[in-house]
Amino acid sequence: GALTTTFLGHQVSNPFLNAAGVLCRTPEDLLQLASSVSGSMITKSCTVEPREGNPEPRYAAAPYGSINSMGLPNLGFEFYKQFAVEHRGKLLFISVSGMSMDENVKMAKDLLPVAKETGCIMELNLSCPNVPGKPQVGYDFTTMREYLQRVSSVYDAPFGVKLPPYFDIAHFDQAAAIFNEIPQVAFLTCVNSLGNGLVIDVDTETVAIKPKDGFGGLGGRYILPTALANVNAFYRRCPTKLVVGCGGVYSANEAFQHILAGASLVQVGTALHEEGPQIFQRVVDEFALLMRAKGYNTIDDFKGKLKTL
Ligand SMILES: CC(C)(C)CCc1c(C(=O)O)[nH]c(=O)[nH]c1=O
Numbered sequence: 001g002a003l004t005t006t007f008l009g010h011q012v013s014n015p016f017l018n019a020a021g022v023l024c025r026t027p028e029d030l031l032q033l034a035s036s037v038s039g040s041m042i043t044k045s046c047t048v049e050p051r052e053g054n055p056e057p058r059y060a061a062a063p064y065g066s067i068n069s070m071g072l073p074n075l076g077f078e079f080y081k082q083f084a085v086e087h088r089g090k091l092l093f094i095s096v097s098g099m100s101m102d103e104n105v106k107m108a109k110d111l112l113p114v115a116k117e118t119g120c121i122m123e124l125n126l127s128c129p130n131v132p133g134k135p136q137v138g139y140d141f142t143t144m145r146e147y148l149q150r151v152s153s154v155y156d157a158p159f160g161v162k163l164p165p166y167f168d169i170a171h172f173d174q175a176a177a178i179f180n181e182i183p184q185v186a187f188l189t190c191v192n193s194l195g196n197g198l199v200i201d202v203d204t205e206t207v208a209i210k211p212k213d214g215f216g217g218l219g220g221r222y223i224l225p226t227a228l229a230n231v232n233a234f235y236r237r238c239p240t241k242l243v244v245g246c247g248g249v250y251s252a253n254e255a256f257q258h259i260l261a262g263a264s265l266v267q268v269g270t271a272l273h274e275e276g277p278q279i280f281q282r283v284v285d286e287f288a289l290l291m292r293a294k295g296y297n298t299i300d301d302f303k304g305k306l307k308t309l
Contacts, residue, residue: 065220
């Protein structure tokens with residue numbers, strides 16, 4: 001169909017998938033995704049050991065999106081690796097977010113044979129925690145470069161990185177320079193939630209989530225312009241890499257913006273959490289109508305073709 005596209009040699013029926021973390025932690029979640037219309041799917045960021053995560057409420061819907069401090073609840077690397085081994089059908093991404101560089105290197109090394117065997121693709125979450133007192137790895141460029149050098153030295157297959165949003169042109173330049181040094185980094189997923197927002201309920205005069213005094217990552221409508229800027233900034237700076245868009249996608253309209261900005265695939269997080277996996281059928285139908293209305297036959301007809309003034 002018109003929405004068919006390829007990603008690192010894998011054909012997908014449409015460019016849509018879930019954002020890591022949403023509807024992808026448990027076997028029940030993953031079955032809902034596998035049986036949805038999404039062209040591909042990704043698992044919850046995992047650590048070597050299973051984790052309970054933070055006390056609830058740890059996710060809250062907000063007027064223009066969502067806030068979360070889940071705390072990396074996941075069933076452990078072995079579960080998601082085994083899921084990849086047994087999975088048949090749509091393209092599968094495995095999100096990895098170890099608690100240390102050693103943990104990430106270990107998971108990458110263990111995932112490699114499964115990736116080569118099954119065609120699943122690793123997405124390394126660079127919002128993973130760093131040494132306490134230091135910023136997340138995605139904001140610590142020295143550590144980020146070391147992470148990517150060490151992972152790519154044990155993982156000789158294409159992989160991607162999930163990036164926090166950047167806001168300073170110099171940071172786009174410095175981050176892109178690092179990614180361009182590492183050929184194994186085949187794609188950049190922009191963006192993870194906007195870190196440490198605060199949602200307040202005026203009636204109760206209280207924060208929305210329990211962990212971290214209510215501080216958490218923002219998703220949804222709050223983050224679309226920032227997500228688009230990050231997609232386009234890295235699309236322009238990393239011509240040998242693919243970009244995956246994530247942030248603020250509720251309909252074909254925002255997905256089209258992400259693809260115009262340079263995204264090859266488009267992830268849906270907050271809107272998927274709020275609407276459920278039937279959102280993929282709705283967005284696919286809307287997207288086909290939008291392409292027809294604009295006279296486009298394939299995604300490549302308009303990918304990255306954003307015009308400037
Ligand atoms: C924030 C971390 C817990 C360090 C990583 C997992 C994660 C979470 C989470 O599990 O809290 N939420 C997000 O919006 N993005 C993430 O990357």
